[in-house]
Amino acid sequence: MAASRGRRLLWQGRCWFSQTESAAPLPPPPDSLYPPIVASATAKSKAAKRRRLEHFNQQVHAAVSIEEKLRLYGKLQRPKYMVYPQTFALNADRWYRSFTKTVFVPGLPPRPAPAAARAPAAVAPEAAKAPEGAAPQAAKAPERATAAPAAAKTPEVAAGAGPYLDMGQLRSLACDALLQESFYQNKKRPFLYRDQDHTPGPFLTQLVSTLAAFLCGRNPLLAASSLDLKPEVNYYWHHGEEVVVHGHRKGRVDPVRFQIDDNPHLQIRVPKQLPEFVPLESDLGDVPVIDHKPSKLPLFKKQYENKVFIGSKVADPCCYGHTQFHLIPDKLKRERFVRANLEDQIEVVYRANGIASLFAWTAAQAMYQGFWSEADVTRPFVSQAVVTDGKYFAFFCYQLNTLALTAETIQNNSRKNICWGTDSKPLYDVVEDGSVKGFNDEVLLQLVRFLLNRPKEL
Amino acid sequence: QGVRQAQWLTKTKLVEGLPPSVLSIIDNPAHQLEDYEEGVKRAISHARFWDTTEVAPRREHYCPVLFEDLIHLCRLMAAKYPSLAKRMLARNYKVSATWERESILLQVRGLNGILMNSMAPIPPVAPKEEILATEEHVLETFYPISPTIDLQEVNVYKELSDTGKSSCFRDGYPYSHPHTLFFLESANVRTNRFRPEQLRAKMLMFAFGNALAKAKVLYGNDPKVLEQPIVVQSIGTDGQLFQFMVFQLNTTDLVSSDGIKNLVWIDSDQNLYEKAQCVPEVKKRVVTKPAGIYGFQPDTFKKFLALYLHGTV
Numbered sequence: 001m002a003a004s005r006g007r008r009l010l011w012q013g014r015c016w017f018s019q020t021e022s023a024a025p026l027p028p029p030p031d032s033l034y035p036p037i038v039a040s041a042t043a044k045s046k047a048a049k050r051r052r053l054e055h056f057n058q059q060v061h062a063a064v065s066i067e068e069k070l071r072l073y074g075k076l077q078r079p080k081y082m083v084y085p086q087t088f089a090l091n092a093d094r095w096y097r098s099f100t101k102t103v104f105v106p107g108l109p110p111r112p113a114p115a116a117a118r119a120p121a122a123v124a125p126e127a128a129k130a131p132e133g134a135a136p137q138a139a140k141a142p143e144r145a146t147a148a149p150a151a152a153k154t155p156e157v158a159a160g161a162g163p164y165l166d167m168g169q170l171r172s173l174a175c176d177a178l179l180q181e182s183f184y185q186n187k188k189r190p191f192l193y194r195d196q197d198h199t200p201g202p203f204l205t206q207l208v209s210t211l212a213a214f215l216c217g218r219n220p221l222l223a224a225s226s227l228d229l230k231p232e233v234n235y236y237w238h239h240g241e242e243v244v245v246h247g248h249r250k251g252r253v254d255p256v257r258f259q260i261d262d263n264p265h266l267q268i269r270v271p272k273q274l275p276e277f278v279p280l281e282s283d284l285g286d287v288p289v290i291d292h293k294p295s296k297l298p299l300f301k302k303q304y305e306n307k308v309f310i311g312s313k314v315a316d317p318c319c320y321g322h323t324q325f326h327l328i329p330d331k332l333k334r335e336r337f338v339r340a341n342l343e344d345q346i347e348v349v350y351r352a353n354g355i356a357s358l359f360a361w362t363a364a365q366a367m368y369q370g371f372w373s374e375a376d377v378t379r380p381f382v383s384q385a386v387v388t389d390g391k392y393f394a395f396f397c398y399q400l401n402t403l404a405l406t407a408e409t410i411q412n413n414s415r416k417n418i419c420w421g422t423d424s425k426p427l428y429d430v431v432e433d434g435s436v437k438g439f440n441d442e443v444l445l446q447l448v449r450f451l452l453n454r455p456k457e458l
Numbered sequence: 459q460g461v462r463q464a465q466w467l468t469k470t471k472l473v474e475g476l477p478p479s480v481l482s483i484i485d486n487p488a489h490q491l492e493d494y495e496e497g498v499k500r501a502i503s504h505a506r507f508w509d510t511t512e513v514a515p516r517r518e519h520y521c522p523v524l525f526e527d528l529i530h531l532c533r534l535m536a537a538k539y540p541s542l543a544k545r546m547l548a549r550n551y552k553v554s555a556t557w558e559r560e561s562i563l564l565q566v567r568g569l570n571g572i573l574m575n576s577m578a579p580i581p582p583v584a585p586k587e588e589i590l591a592t593e594e595h596v597l598e599t600f601y602p603i604s605p606t607i608d609l610q611e612v613n614v615y616k617e618l619s620d621t622g623k624s625s626c627f628r629d630g631y632p633y634s635h636p637h638t639l640f641f642l643e644s645a646n647v648r649t650n651r652f653r654p655e656q657l658r659a660k661m662l663m664f665a666f667g668n669a670l671a672k673a674k675v676l677y678g679n680d681p682k683v684l685e686q687p688i689v690v691q692s693i694g695t696d697g698q699l700f701q702f703m704v705f706q707l708n709t710t711d712l713v714s715s716d717g718i719k720n721l722v723w724i725d726s727d728q729n730l731y732e733k734a735q736c737v738p739e740v741k742k743r744v745v746t747k748p749a750g751i752y753g754f755q756p757d758t759f760k761k762f763l764a765l766y767l768h769g770t771v
Contacts, residue, residue, distance in 0.1 A: 209530065213534055232510075
């Protein structure tokens with residue numbers, strides 16, 4: 001009705017001015033006397049919904065500060081699926097990959113050349129001896145001087161006399177931490193089902209803090225880092241669409257909302273971002289497509305505050321993530337899976353934990369920089385994680401290439417997030433009588449390489 | 459009675475301020491303690507403002523976080539002093555030590571916070587003359603109040619007196635010398651926290667307990683004057699106020715009240731910052747106090763760091 005009236009008026013107006021048209025060029029038409037004709041904002045129609053969505057997107061785009069943006073992003077509270085990184089669900093890693101549009105690549109990402117040259121060439125080879133835990137470090141010093149890089153894979157070691165990593169000292173640090181927590185310190189018996197807090201938890205804290213302190217001379221990024229104990233990491237996002245099943249909103253099409261609330265055991269945050277592993281638009285595999293509803297995983301819905309948090313507030317200068325350390329709780333011990341004849345699910349636990357936690361962390365970091373699903377990231381966000389149960393260690397690297405996972409934005413989005421991960425390997429075989437038997441240097445070296453990761457300029 | 463009572467119980471003479479060896483570390487420009495100001499400010503902001511999704515974290519949250527951040531800063535100095543890597547933190551640490559004091563059997567026991575151990579002991583802080591001079595010092599008594607007032611009387615069945623076998627660490631532990639004890643008063647409610655005076659007394663008793671246990675391990679159970687005095691440091695805080703203490707055990711002969719005494723240097727009530735404003739204070743729609751840290755005192759962190767570095771530089 002309004003449209004036809006407007007058209008008639010225009011025609012009449014044209015009629016009115018038709019005589020003067022030939023005389024002089026028409027002055028620019030005045031701003032129309034009527035407001036622009038747009039769909040209603042409150043009607044129960046698809047056009048109205050589109051208009052509301054656009055209004056919301058505009059509001060978030062125009063937000064003054066990051067805190068304001070996050071507040072507006074998570075303002076509307078509705079029931080959402082709670083995604084737990086540490087879960088007993090079968091094949092949870094496939095589901096999590098589909099929720100977060102992640103490609104899983106087994107193994108670790110290709111190392112950029114200069115760092116790769118330094119790491120293998122820097123390990124002074126050790127004579128084959130069973131590592132004793134409490135051995136003094138005096139004998140290790142001369143070995144540092146006798147440099148014989150046996151594993152110089154890449155020839156472009158332009159670093160020359162680069163600093164050599166003393167494996168012996170690192171090994172003794174790790175063994176000391178392990179022995180202190182498991183053997184030397186007399187503690188009370190562990191509380192029921194709290195074995196992880198008793199020994200592996202303190203061991204991991206000790207190990208990481210001493211290694212970080214030891215390596216901060218090599219890696220100046222660590223010197224400016226911030227170590228968090230048991231921080232909180234949260235992320236909220238939409239992915240896919242569903243029809244509301246029951247309630248007063250029955251029948252409406254809603255985005256599927258997810259929230260991850262994670263509590264890593266330890267986390268290192270740094271002021272500068274880690275370099276990307278592969279370019280932004282790389283395609284390294286396929287994202288699994290799952291036809292079932294997420295609640296079949298099982299995943300349950302709850303409505304509560306939509307939080308986005310990396311471990312500290314936006315004002316913190318250390319706003320990029322470096323490495324997270326996760327401890328597998330007692331409920332998901334290896335023995336339990338073995339008893340239930342589910343050995344293949346052991347690795348699934350580690351993978352699901354790595355994918356979900358790292359996705360939440362990197363995505364929250366990206367949101368802290370102002371990106372969100374309508375404003376996709378312009379540079380990849382990279383973080384690392386180590387998932388362990390005290391003895392077995394699995395390493396994960398994650399590169400966030402896209403945040404656009406909602407139903408509207410995912411259609412034209414060809415980018416995928418990438419997660420690299422290893423299987424879990426034991427760090428040692430057994431601890432008895434004050435010494436560590438079967439210490440695995442590879443795992444320790446991988447951990448050290450993770451800690452030494454830094455941007456190319458440093 | 460606080461520190462005075464603790465002094466009598468442990469046969470200690472009090473010296474105000476920190477010992478000269480620690481002060482020399484602070485004054486030594488080679489250590490470049492000023493570079494850490496930025497880091498310390500960041501640590502305080504992190505602990506008091508940024509670490510939580512709530513508006514302002516509570517004391518039981520920010521006190522340990524602040525401590526962890528400060529220790530992380532200190533540990534990063536291991537890049538400059540490699541021997542700092544030979545330290546190990548032991549959390550939830552239990553100690554117990556027994557001694558006799560003028561025919562009263564006393565025991566110090568319990569979970570006492572976090573202990574930092576090192577491979578090498580701290581060298582004695584006081585020269586020999588000062589130790590001998592303590593002989594003339596008379597311990598303050600508070601007649602008619604008995605010195606054991608406010609102490610819990612328990613039946614002791616086992617006189618446990620080690621940091622070794624029965625209590626905490628087994629034999630052969632490489633980091634065998636207690637270096638520093640850390641006490642965090644982090645209860646939310648003020649009445650559950652120790653007042654500064656009581657905190658200092660607690661620090662003194664536990665430092666003494668650790669030193670005594672170490673002495674008994676090294677020199678046996680007979681009471682005597684120690685050739686090589688044992689030094690244990692202790693730092694107590696409630697998230698804002700810091701108490702620093704260096705304790706030197708000169709003698710395990712504690713039955714009598716005369717003779718050589720032990721020494722303790724206390725530097726009390728050091729504020730790291732005056733106030734940490736989480737939300738800007740607004741009076742009548744005007745922001746009177748923007749959010750931030752007020753009254754930052756870098757000296758307190760310098761003392762913290764000096765005590766950490768003591769014994770290795």
